[in-house]
Amino acid sequence: MEWGSESAAVRRHRVGGERREGPAAVPQPGREAPVPKPPVDACSGGARTRKRSAGGGGGGAGTGLSEARAALGLALYLLVLRALVQLSLQQLVLRGAAGRHGEFDAGQARDYLEHITSIGPRTTGSPENEIVTVRYLLEQIKLIEAQSNSLHRISVDVQRPTGSFSIDFLGGFTSYYDNITNVVVKLEPRDGAQHAVLANCHFDSVANSPGASDDAVSCAVMLEVLHVLSASSEPLHHAVIFLFNGAEENVLQASHGFITQHPWASLIRAFINLEAAGVGGKELVFQTGPENPWLVQAYVSAAKHPFASVVAQEVFQSGIIPSDTDFRIYRDFGNIPGIDLAFIENGYIYHTKYDTADRILTDSIQRAGDNILAVLKYLATSDMLPSSSEYRHGNMVFFDVLGLFVIAYPSRVGTIINCMVAMAVVLYLGKKLLQPKHKTDAYRRDFFCALGITLISWFMSLVTALILAVFVSLTGQSLSWYSHFYVSVCLYGTAALAKIILIHTLAKKFYYVNASDRYLGEVFFDTSLCVHCVSLTALTYRGLCSAFISAVWVAFPLLTKLCVHKDLKQHGARGKFIAFYLLGMFIPYLYALYLIWAVFEMFTPILGRSGSEIPPDVVLASILAGCTMILSSYFISFIYLAKSTRKTLLALTSVCAVTLLLVCSGAFFPYSSQPASPKPKRVFLQHVTRTFHGLDGNVTKRDSGIWINGFDYTGMSHITPHIPEINDTIRAHCEEDAPLCGFPWYLPVHFLIRKNWYLPAPEVSPGDPAHFRLVSKEQTPWDSVKLTFEATGPSHMSFYVRTHKGSTLSQWSLGNGTPVTSKGGDYFVFYSHGLQASAWRFWIEVQVLEERPEGMVTVAIAAHYLSGEDKKSSELDALREKFPDWTFPSAWVCTYSLFVF
Template sequence: MGTQAPLHVQHKKLDWFYAPCFTAFWIVLYMAVVLQQVNHLPTPLTLQDEFTQPDSFITERAENVLLNLTNLGPRVVGSEANEVEAVTLILDQVFKVQNEMNQDYFDIEVDLQVVSGQYMHTSLYHGVQNILAKLSAKNNTSTNYLLINSHFDSTPKSPGASDDGAMVAVMLEILRVMANSKGPLEHPIVFLFNGAEEDGLLASYGFTTQHKWAKNCKVIINLDAAGSGGREILFQSISESSWLMNYYSKVTHPFANAVLEELFQFGLVPSATDFRNFRDYGGMQGFDMAYIQNGYVYHTEFDSFKVYPKASLQNTGDNVLSLAKSLGNAPEMRNINNYGNMEHFIFFDFLGWFMVHYTMNTNLIVNILVCVAALIAIVISLCWISKRADLSLLAIVAQFMLTTFIQTLSLALGAAFSILISYVMDVIGCSMTWFSNNWLICGLYFCPVFFFLGILPAGFLEYTKKYALPLGLRIQLFLHSHCLILIVLTISLTFLNIRSAFMFMVAVFFYAAALIGNLITQLHNKGSWFAIPVIVSQIVPFLYFSYVAEYLYFIFIPVTGRNGGASNPDLLIALIAVIFAILLSGFLIPLYLLFRRTRSIILCSLGVAILFMILAIRPIGTPYTPKLAPQRYTVQHANQLYHNADGSIRSNESAIYLYQQDRHIDIAEEVIVKFKAAHETSTVCNNEATCQLDRPSIFYTPNSLWLPVNEPPGIPYERPVLTLTAKTIMNTPNTVRYNYTLTGPDHMMFFIEPKTSAKIINWSFDKTILSRKELVFTFVHGKNNDAFEFFIDLECHSNNTNTQSLEIV
């Protein structure tokens, strides 16, 4: 032990100027590796490349299809563009493949399904369309199919390039490549181009519940979008055993994370995909993938061909082609059942380089083993420290507990301060300052956590300068404390059945590795040398956590622009920052205590936080950028007309109706102020049944703006007409059957309410919801706009025949 420094002597601190170099190292690592990998896309292949790579996905072909599809303009269900032009375009492409394909080996069966029904009790759909192409080998005997789905309809105004035209184009190119190949293909592949997704997943439901091939479809690859291009992420997967993940692991550009699946299940992402129908009603296992980058343009007119990055086609094309080939020949497909024992998995990619996946049982074992190993290493380290310092183990444990208390307090204060800022920003009307300039988040919400993680330990070390432990050992106690906190989090989340616990386990794992390395090499005992294994061990988790944080932000930042104004969007952004600041920097910030002028260095992070707060409230923090990050709100020229039972008009008013989609009603308000009049909420509404609903409906959205105008809207299509076609006295006492027909535009909503004296006892809709108080139906028609007919059997106990017994709005 002769080489050790004598105790009670402080180790020399490193010069302060190493601190900025240390910081720069991590920033460079983030910019050079993480930003590169998050945005990495493959080189798109052109028609020239087809000669050298005949079995590859050719982006140029898919690009042409996408251009033609988006040239049709918005493809809303019921419109000519969707029901005729898009259907013709896609069918033409399929027939072209059929004519040019390898006819010695393959068959393509084409079907156009026009389907009607009821979905989720109150969604009525009529004549929506699905285009189907089944690719199979001529000698095929397999009855188990792979299904690949995308939708060709779009939201009003949107050309739907990324959502979901690009996926349609990808599927057509995959169909072409596969049909021109020499095989093999053991299991048929059904390509489903569905024509009604945006109105609530109607067409995929129609396929799953009514098409003759649906029960043979065992595995689904669902392709959709919540952004414009980038890499498509695998964000939901369910299967019997891990066989599906084994195949996904072999794709060229893996991008996946089970954390997203969990966030999606918790409802933090306000959308749903067709995957739900295939899984819940078709019992299929499979993959749900979507574009998530540039969510600002999602469902807007800016989701255009021009904005969509074409290299994304290559990325998705390579991945889905690889999956189609491998699943189409997978031995596991031979014995597979719908509604088998489905499992969730832990899965994630590392920087797009490779996949990691394991079962939930393994997850439990791994989380516990890693935590136990880390705990043992910490205990051994404490014993060594006690021996080295010639202090009792109890004294060291007491010191460790104190350190853990300070570390916990630092984390809590950092988190609280960050969250406090999110409230302040909201209260002063400056929420969403990072909406366009995302980098503001770093100063606003990360730096406060960094500051508290540094300043309290620094103060404590200064205060206990004279304490018998050398600086290096006391810093190691802080690192151990942080590890202990992460162990507690890992174990708690694991037992709460939260799959994302694995993220904390990863942090524990890499620190435990450094600690074990230090114990073996005895570097923990040599001044500042313990820092080397710690720094090396932090490179992988730093890359991983900043990579995940990066794409969680590019998912959630645009989401705050469209999930209503009810909650403070800064809070969500601050919470993500707190979690990732803890994961990213918890083992790095204590290392700053090795540098001279520690407190000045740590104060810099507070300085950055303050600077960014000032910037945020200046013009630089204006949330929106025209076209790139636009504000969303809905403006409708509306007319509400109430009739009495005798057909006379009870009230008739027109208005400009505006409701916000984000926190900034104040900015949306400027739009309505341009109409040079005050706004208010309709008072007619207060007395009418439609406004008593719990759910927000038209004219009843909180904080909506309502500007009465004299002019009724010029409606370019037929108005809805509800006609009572028959009134029949039934055999059951006091019961009358009312038959109605409804005609009108492709999208209608109606509301049915029996008055107190009456009761609906039967009708043509779903009978399981007869007892519900709110009966709001949506009605969508696709190709088929015949009159919609329905009946209601009403039991009436009032003798007064003039009493109103039923209201239909």
């Protein structure tokens, strides 16, 4: 017998249920005999056909759960689970590895880190990056070589590649690099090796940031791993290549130069890429493969402190997160499988001046070093490495359990498990739904009505959260939770939960008037199980490895249900039932909270740099509503088992209302300058002189100003009170005939940031001015026009192209020869060079279908001065000084020139 299936008579004595007339219609104990009424539809108007029973019915009197105990018990349960998650996120205790032979020494790695970051920002092409950092790396590698064991041989090469490629990142663009720097070290057995595993980091940084976590700490870890491996008395079977690349922040240029041009690249059979999306914390394995499940097994077997998730892999590869790593280059251009790791905590200060060495715990370095050393050693002695391509068969399901260990199995095995779990639910529900009609009519109706009520409650909870988010955005209080995450929970989480409880309370009061509490608990548990089973089936059908989460959320609740239903039937919703029920839900809820922490740890900081077009409150409210739906799903039955929900609804509504009032009054300021945990607002300032040329080559327009971009939804609303001259009267206007609106975009993110400000300022005059000229114009035999250009200038330049009506860009000398458009239809080329680069010469070919008086193509070039004295101007420095301390204004000088041909 199942949960709440007391008798057929109970089913008959409920709203909309079947009725029997005459003497056989005997009332059940604790219920009033029903008054005969005309039959009503199962899902409509039932409230008017029944009177509330005295006990055990929908009114919640009698044997129901105490509301206070249920609410406090569930809150305490979730708090305990959250505490366990927080405990699992703590760093390991540093074990004093210094002096131990063969152990990773975090203290030595910290010395490397502090030396690298003391150099300051290291943009590609700057002396700090190309000379000072390279010299330091070579000095340390030489010292490591002097201390190495004679079993090993160390070779060092400094590569200066030139090349070009296209990438579909940020809507698509083409990249060109010239004479950038790679420092490559090969550690191999004394007799040499035919196969190698690659470890990759990058020592360059973005402008105006010391780049401690992104990615100096990874290079420091790799130096110490090189030291430990080279001094080891254990022989390696294969080579380990350490690539310290000097142009990753230029959108993955240096890794492309290495994998496509370096002679050692042909030896590589697998790689490990060390990255950062935050500052410190644990390093998460968030990409593996493609396919090659043996690499996941290698990590599982070797890593001392595992932290990995296939969920993170599928989220990252979906493109939701606006970021990319060298993993893509090795995968797409080298056809090599690998493992991608990144620090993810505290993304608020990623790519800012606060990304300093002192914010990275030594324990975090020790943890990363232990893992990288162990995995590299495992791969360098693996028999699978030489023939890694033979093991390319399917993906892996993998996830760590609170950082203690990793569970991994082939996705095809996961598919079998998922199908078995889904089949168990089908059998369980089928037994109830497919029995003879006279036994199941009431249950079948109740099940589908309960399913409808559940889905309606979820939909309304999402709508409620979104309405609040839109209202908050319209009042100008977006991101009020950015420095106070609990505000979002108190505002959107409580609203979503209150709406779910309210709808089920109304259903219980007005529709399920005379149904047994236990019976309703049974029905709503079954509907939640059904929803998760549908989710499991859909994810499995799509081939997503993340379906294992739904499998967990189906298997454990079903087993729990089968174990506790007898106790509920005999004794009701007493303490023993509650204890066993919560215990059975322990694993799915613990893991769900673990994943939810990771989601908010990654996405909350990203919402502060996602551009001016995406309302962050709407995104966060949607995520919180979704989490509320999931976490409440198996506790919906408690609403029907409880005597009342009045106090719970009152408490949730009060918290939501008070929080909304405080948010709308501006009580929660989004940003913070607290030294221990800053959460700054990001602003880009570009002091630019723009020159527009007409078809005849004459200057048609020339202006100069400071172009201002805020990287979040609030724009300059918080800045204007501090700097009154930055206001909506100086909003930038799009030059409709110019590519990318006629402004010097560093990267093609114009579709993310449409609100700009242009503050008039004197012209800039860099000491190394950029020059751009048309070298030749040729008519080809296939009736197209070939334009050859030459450009010289600073280490970073952007080239833009827009074809006119009647013309198309057919080919060019960049990338693979096929022009790639950015979002909006224009063409974007990102250029950078190291030291002593020659002039950049390239050509484009325009197919003219129709001669027009305005010409065939408009091109523009922007020169970005990111280092040295040329990056500064007195006006830029004066404006930057006016910004409050809770901002991070990243500033540089640039020039922009437009031409029509």
